[in-house]
Amino acid sequence: MPNREHFVAIIGGAVAGSVAAEILADHGIRVAVIEQNKRPYGKIEDGLPRWHAEQRRQEYERIDARLRKPGIYYVPCTRLGRDVEFDDLCDNWGFSAVILANGAWRDRDLGVPESEKYIDRGLIYQNPFIYWYNHKNEKSYDGPRYEAPDEALVVGGGLASIDVVKILQLENYERALKARGVQTSMHDLERKGIPAICKQHGFRPEELGVKGCLLVYRRREQDMPLAQPPENATPDQVAKTEAVRQKMLRLAREKYLFRFQERRLTTGLVVEEGRVAGLRVVETRVEGRKAEPVPGSEQELRAPLVISSIGSVPEVIPGICMKGEYYTFKGELLPQYGTSDHVFGVGNVVSGQGNIRVSLVHAQAVTTQIVENYIGVGNGNSDLSGWYAAAEARGAAQATALQERVEALPGLSESQLAALETRIRAFQERAGYLSGYDSWIAAQTPPDLE
Ligand SMILES: Cc1cc2nc3c(=O)[nH]c(=O)nc-3n(C[C@H](O)[C@H](O)[C@H](O)COP(=O)(O)OP(=O)(O)OC[C@H]3O[C@@H](n4cnc5c(N)ncnc54)[C@H](O)[C@@H]3O)c2cc1C
Missing domain, CATH: 3.50.50.60 (FAD/NAD(P)-binding domain)
Known part of the structure; x- marks a missing residue:
């Protein structure tokens, strides 16, 4: 039996990134969530003003519940474009897919x-x-x-x-x-x-x-x-x-x-x-x-x-091609980056705009497509008829291209998986992340955080 295991990298661990990570992990796919900050809450912590105390607390809990799932490797203090090069990550590391969920910070x-x-x-x-x-x-x-x-x-x-x-x-x-x-x-x-x-x-x-x-x-x-x-x-x-x-x-x-x-x-x-x-x-x-x-x-x-x-618009990251103020995503329903067939975008990073719910729903819809139609490990229970109809109505060749992809993406070999895990562990150690998600978050939460 060929190995069916996959490993996906997600850049950014906030609303969109954590939703994508959870869906992948629930399908038995390993996920590395590469986050520039110690804490993964993105615009919830650093954008939504602190008078939204209860809403922020609830969103932190939701993100925590998603990111502590088995199969998710949280990699804090690691910034795409500074600690990890975009081209290297996409072309050389060997991930099955890369999902950009790095929001709009510029x-x-x-x-x-x-x-x-x-x-x-x-x-x-x-x-x-x-x-x-x-x-x-x-x-x-x-x-x-x-x-x-x-x-x-x-x-x-x-x-x-x-x-x-x-x-x-x-x-x-x-x-x-x-x-x-x-x-x-x-x-x-x-x-x-x-x-x-x-x-x-x-x-x-x-x-x-x-x-x-x-x-x-x-x-x-x-x-x-x-x-x-x-x-x-x-x-x-x-x-x-x-x-x-x-x-x-x-x-x-x-x-x-x-x-x-x-x-x-x-x-x-x-x-x-x-x-x-x-x-x-x-x-x-x-x-x-x-x-x-x-x-x-x-x-x-x-x-x-x-x-x-x-x-706000996405940050310019060396190696990522821009079309005006935005990354070159094509396809509304499954934003695929540039000419690459295995790099996708979810949440604020795609349009620069949105709110918590828009980021969440977008990440759910796109990641479900990735799981079922790109990686091809879904159970096929999602009703995708609307998606194909909409894509075809837009004259997108994407729907057909991905339909052909189902069940076609080969899994990674044991040695490829082990090599990825070793690299990820090295980044976690560099950040001092040694003993799991919950103890990391507890240690990194300022006692007087409002
Ligand atoms: C002032 C303000 C008020 C708002 N008020 C509301 C509101 O009342 N209700 C509402 O629903 N929404 C509100 N929003 C919008 C909402 O907060 C965002 O739309 C949503 O949280 C975006 O989620 P996201 O996961 O797509 O992006 P983000 O939260 O931006 O997450 C991106 C993540 O990627 C990480 N990252 C970025 N670059 C890199 C990199 N190079 N390498 C590694 N990691 C990286 C970031 O640190 C972050 O954790 C508000 C936003 C602002 C700014």
Whole structure:
């Protein structure tokens, strides 16, 4: 009997990576989960702001439950592109497949001349700012520290930019209340809202002297990507989604008191004494998806800090070919990387966007295809008719190509499996990972992690 055993590498151990690992392990496939950080929780720990305490705890538990399964080799502190080369991993290590689940950690460029020169000099990006916010109170935190000054300017419009303005407002009101001898908690301010907490302590918010940060968005408020219409939406459904977006913005502003300007396109930086002191913006005229600058409407918006929150895209990793801001995945239903037939993508890394559920469902769907149609070890019980129909409707040759693949991928030999295991163990040892998933996580969890 030929050996039917397979070994798959997954890059990134968070929502998408852990879901993929669990499905593979449940099919008797060995999995190496290569994670750059000590802990595998990705955007749950470092993106989702820490006021989502209960949701974060539950997601950690879900990820732990998946990653502690037998057959999964967790490899922490190992970064693709630094400790492991992409081409080497895909071409030489001998894995049956490689699944990229490394998310979207690169902030989209602000897109004005010289902006990269002023990073940390009056200009910062969303991802490091939220990382700081989530970890800043830990004794062991030694990363960059940021201020959250009043009247900061945030460029954005999506859900993450609302989190950024919330952070600024919570920090400023907590500070202002403290200066008046009132100790509040971030959790109370976030849950009940700034006006309610001020009232509880006998203040009107305007008495505290906080002017509030300003969020600028290039289109109209009803265009903000805070809610999405269904696919092929009717005009009525589009109108409803626009109303939902406006309501979400209004409620957030009532609760957190930030300022907002719509139809403002960033055209340049205001620089003083080597630091960003604001932005040059121009008004826009919005028609459909187009936001055209209105000539003669240029103005300066001055601010002690500018935070760019205009979306995240996958990081550039040496060896990975890019198509614009994204990796060269082809095929919507089974994102296959470039010309390689055994490298796939799941979760945020594919589109840069999404949420916890989207990453989870995407990883489930793609990994099921990989197991059943690429590796060919599934039980064939999944209903794939919709998948083939959809792929064929898109004119994709992929469905047929993979159908031919079923049962065709040879298993790895004993010596190939042993060689992979030896390499993986060496990386685990290098990281100090010696005694299993649970004891590692317990040892790596800061005692004061919020
Ligand atoms: C501010 C903010 C607020 C959000 N709020 C919500 C919300 O309220 N609800 C919601 O559902 N979603 C929310 N999201 C989105 C949600 O957190 C993500 O969509 C989801 O968690 C992404 O999961 P993922 O597994 O695809 O990617 P990630 O969580 O990004 O996981 C990628 C993993 O890969 C690792 N990795 C990256 N590069 C490498 C490398 N080179 N080598 C090895 N490992 C690597 C990372 O460390 C990480 O563990 C929010 C996101 C942000 C930023």
